Amino acid sequence: MRLTHLFTKTSKTAPGDEVARNAQLLIQAGFIHKEMAGVYDYLPLGKRVLDNIIQVIREEMDGIGGNEISLTALQQKDPWVTSGRWDDQVMDVWFKTKLANGTELGLAPTHEEPITRLMKSHIHSYKDLPVYPYQFQIKFRNELRSKSGLMRGREFWMKDLYSFSRTQAEHDAFYEAVSQAYLRIYDRLGLGELTYKTFASGGSFAQFSHEFQIVSPVGEDKIFVHEPTRMAINEEVYTDEVLAQLGVKREDLVEKTAVEAGNIFTLGTRYSEPLGLMFTDEAGKSQPVIMGSYGIGPSRLMGLIAEQFADEKGLVWPAVVAPALVYLVLIGEGEVQAEADSLYEQLQAKGIEVLYDDRDERPGQKFADSELMGIPYRVTVSARTQASGQYEFYVRESGETSPLTRAELLAKLV
Amino acid sequence: MRLTHLFTKTSKTAPGDEVARNAQLLIQAGFIHKEMAGVYDYLPLGKRVLDNIIQVIREEMDGIGGNEISLTALQQKDPWVTSGRWDDQVMDVWFKTKLANGTELGLAPTHEEPITRLMKSHIHSYKDLPVYPYQFQIKFRNELRSKSGLMRGREFWMKDLYSFSRTQAEHDAFYEAVSQAYLRIYDRLGLGELTYKTFASGGSFAQFSHEFQIVSPVGEDKIFVHEPTRMAINEEVYTDEVLAQLGVKREDLVEKTAVEAGNIFTLGTRYSEPLGLMFTDEAGKSQPVIMGSYGIGPSRLMGLIAEQFADEKGLVWPAVVAPALVYLVLIGEGEVQAEADSLYEQLQAKGIEVLYDDRDERPGQKFADSELMGIPYRVTVSARTQASGQYEFYVRESGETSPLTRAELLAKLV
Numbered sequence: 001m002r003l004t005h006l007f008t009k010t011s012k013t014a015p016g017d018e019v020a021r022n023a024q025l026l027i028q029a030g031f032i033h034k035e036m037a038g039v040y041d042y043l044p045l046g047k048r049v050l051d052n053i054i055q056v057i058r059e060e061m062d063g064i065g066g067n068e069i070s071l072t073a074l075q076q077k078d079p080w081v082t083s084g085r086w087d088d089q090v091m092d093v094w095f096k097t098k099l100a101n102g103t104e105l106g107l108a109p110t111h112e113e114p115i116t117r118l119m120k121s122h123i124h125s126y127k128d129l130p131v132y133p134y135q136f137q138i139k140f141r142n143e144l145r146s147k148s149g150l151m152r153g154r155e156f157w158m159k160d161l162y163s164f165s166r167t168q169a170e171h172d173a174f175y176e177a178v179s180q181a182y183l184r185i186y187d188r189l190g191l192g193e194l195t196y197k198t199f200a201s202g203g204s205f206a207q208f209s210h211e212f213q214i215v216s217p218v219g220e221d222k223i224f225v226h227e228p229t230r231m232a233i234n235e236e237v238y239t240d241e242v243l244a245q246l247g248v249k250r251e252d253l254v255e256k257t258a259v260e261a262g263n264i265f266t267l268g269t270r271y272s273e274p275l276g277l278m279f280t281d282e283a284g285k286s287q288p289v290i291m292g293s294y295g296i297g298p299s300r301l302m303g304l305i306a307e308q309f310a311d312e313k314g315l316v317w318p319a320v321v322a323p324a325l326v327y328l329v330l331i332g333e334g335e336v337q338a339e340a341d342s343l344y345e346q347l348q349a350k351g352i353e354v355l356y357d358d359r360d361e362r363p364g365q366k367f368a369d370s371e372l373m374g375i376p377y378r379v380t381v382s383a384r385t386q387a388s389g390q391y392e393f394y395v396r397e398s399g400e401t402s403p404l405t406r407a408e409l410l411a412k413l414v
Numbered sequence: 415m416r417l418t419h420l421f422t423k424t425s426k427t428a429p430g431d432e433v434a435r436n437a438q439l440l441i442q443a444g445f446i447h448k449e450m451a452g453v454y455d456y457l458p459l460g461k462r463v464l465d466n467i468i469q470v471i472r473e474e475m476d477g478i479g480g481n482e483i484s485l486t487a488l489q490q491k492d493p494w495v496t497s498g499r500w501d502d503q504v505m506d507v508w509f510k511t512k513l514a515n516g517t518e519l520g521l522a523p524t525h526e527e528p529i530t531r532l533m534k535s536h537i538h539s540y541k542d543l544p545v546y547p548y549q550f551q552i553k554f555r556n557e558l559r560s561k562s563g564l565m566r567g568r569e570f571w572m573k574d575l576y577s578f579s580r581t582q583a584e585h586d587a588f589y590e591a592v593s594q595a596y597l598r599i600y601d602r603l604g605l606g607e608l609t610y611k612t613f614a615s616g617g618s619f620a621q622f623s624h625e626f627q628i629v630s631p632v633g634e635d636k637i638f639v640h641e642p643t644r645m646a647i648n649e650e651v652y653t654d655e656v657l658a659q660l661g662v663k664r665e666d667l668v669e670k671t672a673v674e675a676g677n678i679f680t681l682g683t684r685y686s687e688p689l690g691l692m693f694t695d696e697a698g699k700s701q702p703v704i705m706g707s708y709g710i711g712p713s714r715l716m717g718l719i720a721e722q723f724a725d726e727k728g729l730v731w732p733a734v735v736a737p738a739l740v741y742l743v744l745i746g747e748g749e750v751q752a753e754a755d756s757l758y759e760q761l762q763a764k765g766i767e768v769l770y771d772d773r774d775e776r777p778g779q780k781f782a783d784s785e786l787m788g789i790p791y792r793v794t795v796s797a798r799t800q801a802s803g804q805y806e807f808y809v810r811e812s813g814e815t816s817p818l819t820r821a822e823l824l825a826k827l828v
Contacts, residue, residue: 009535033535069456073552098510107521122421142513
């Protein structure tokens with residue numbers, strides 16, 4: 001994309017009403033816009049980052065047998081009353097609203113109830129199981145406070161996957177497959193080394209659930225890490241009994257601050273029984289379906305990645321999620337511009353996303369914007385590089401600069 | 415996708431609580447699920463159709479200079495109070511809700527106010543104009559009645575594009591470019607011959623707006639069509655004065671029933687003035703930005719296409735939006751299955767989407783499901799086709815059947 005075509009502007013100063021570094025930087029760089037605390041618009045560059053994160057998650061969900069769907073935000077009261085979660089005291093993050101005729105509705109903070117009810121139209125026999133629908137959807141949570149930018153939203157993007165299985169063994173195998181898929185996702189997003197699969201409290205049907213905690217100074221959670229096995233225990237279940245059960249000793253664990261970036265739950269028959277999602281087994285007997293739910297927040301991951309890798313010059317995106325791989329700086333006009341134009345066309349034709357800074361701006365402003373936006377590679381075309389026959393190639397993360405011919409540049413990027 | 419992997423089931427009977435043919439068929443074929451009137455979940459096949467429609471629109475919006483963004487559903491009151499549209503009497507489709515602290519919020523039925531306010535951070539000078547942000551977003555409209563399936567939703571998908579221009583001439587040129595892009599969209603979706611660009615009432619800043627009306631027996635609008643020029647006039651502005659102005663005679667116009675599938679509006683300074691979206695022109699003078707808004711509903715189009723092309727056997731999708739191009743029916747096992755598997759793999763590898771009916775089901779059920787789902791081509795592999803060396807190739811729209819070798823089939827599809 002040519003920057004003359006991009007409507008967003010960077011700002012010299014961070015917004016005064018944000019305390020979270022991710023929101024400060026993302027707003028300053030023109031990636032997002034704040035509507036209110038915890039509610040952000042995605043501008044063109046921010047939308048690309050979000051879409052890139054979503055695509056990584058989608059590939060991994062499809063890889064383990066997921067079927068993509070899209071459920072609604074508007075929720076009827078009935079299935080939530082049946083499950084016991086309509087009450088604002090039980091589920092304290094509801095946004096409620098009303099139909100014109102006065103009927104009460106809610107905005108879904110999660111989707112166990114509607115997906116369980118929906119599945120009653122499609123699951124009847126053991127032959128119809130197992131199934132794994134998932135979605136990327138906007139969730140609404142009426143949080144009392146929301147000061148962490150994209151890390152705790154009132155309106156935010158969630159990937160939620162639900163599993164419907166015949167037996168506990170079938171459920172357990174899929175639960176483990178999701179766990180492996182989640183670890184691949186964090187790896188692909190450049191967060192692998194910071195991520196710990198963490199034992200957390202389990203609810204009615206399992207002793208534990210698992211969280212994927214990413215070590216970060218701005219985390220709201222405290223975890224105890226066992227480095228040799230790369231597992232961790234959430235503070236909420238950090239007891240002598242649990243330590244003994246997991247076979248680890250208190251002295252081998254290190255306390256860390258972390259952000260919960262995903263969680264996986266065994267739901268058992270917590271929803272299928274009250275909502276009547278049954279199947280006929282091989283023996284002809286009616287049984288409740290065994291369920292699990294698996295969440296991961298693409299917008300929270302975007303905030304986390306922004307916050308984690310940023311430096312004093314601005315954002316630093318891993319290539320897989322960056323809004324473009326290359327920031328092309330044009331300094332000059334005439335033949336220099338023709339050279340930059342032709343490089344831009346060639347890179348785009350080869351499928352490499354380029355932000356082409358063809359603006360009538362000072363070089364210093366262009367360099368500063370490329371740093372603030374955090375694009376992995378910067379290529380400068382100027383009268384000087386024209387004379388030498390080598391572009392200036394700069395790596396955002398390392399700060400290294402090297403001269404490269406077009407052939408060398410293409411060999412590096414394609 | 416293998417049908418053994420698809421969790422949705424077709425149903426022999428239409429749902430009893432739907433009067434709209436599009437909803438009846440889409441539910442029966444397992445494309446959507448009804449949460450409540452006007453609120454539908456998209457199941458795997460339905461999500462594919464919706465995504466295909468969105469992709470056609472996206473390509474055309476990018477082609478005229480659009481910048482894709484994503485705005486929020488949750489809305490603060492202020493900008494809407496300023497524009498005069500917060501009042502439920504003025505805008506009668508609001509869903510309202512509240513933050514935990516009691517602050518009133520709304521769910522966006524449209525986005526003129528937030529996008530105008532957002533642009534104040536990015537538009538300052540004539541150099542920053544023109545710009546054309548657009549989005550695909552879930553809109554909420556608290557309709558009193560909603561009986562038309564996907565054609566009139568309470569929660570539905572909308573593409574909304576907004577233009578920000580310096581001069582009326584610049585605005586007019588873009589307005590015409592959008593109009594042309596819209597006509598290309600309806601053409602690509604197979605609706606071109608049914609679509610009329612229709613004069614409708616214009617609001618404060620233009621005598622007319624334009625609607626794109628698609629002739630349909632289930633339409634809620636009445637239009638008067640001038641066939642030689644392919645233009646039409648909406649009943650609401652069908653007066654002698656307008657006829658004289660447009661240079662057409664009453665006797666040359668034919669009355670038709672139609673569905674509004676898109677609309678384009680000149681907003682002028684209706685929102686930029688009250689909300690203070692100004693720019694400094696070349697002479698250094700502060701001017702309000704000239705705006706336009708351009709809507710098209712992907713979910714309504716999905717309902718319309720479903721309804722328009724369906725026959726007594728079920729849905730009939732144009733190839734460009736179909737959830738798959740080919741429905742592959744396996745009848746048999748052993749070598750027959752190996753042949754079908756290998757054809758499936760080869761077609762998928764060549765980028766052709768295939769629904770592979772590998773279920774343990776009667777052939778009659780497989781054929782009926784392929785008809786109900788409306789997949790453009792059906793290919794049957796059986797002991798008989800194995801013996802002849804030719805698959806049975808069936809075209810859903812025409813009902814024609816012909817024997818094809820694998821080479822002939824590939825030549826036709828790739």
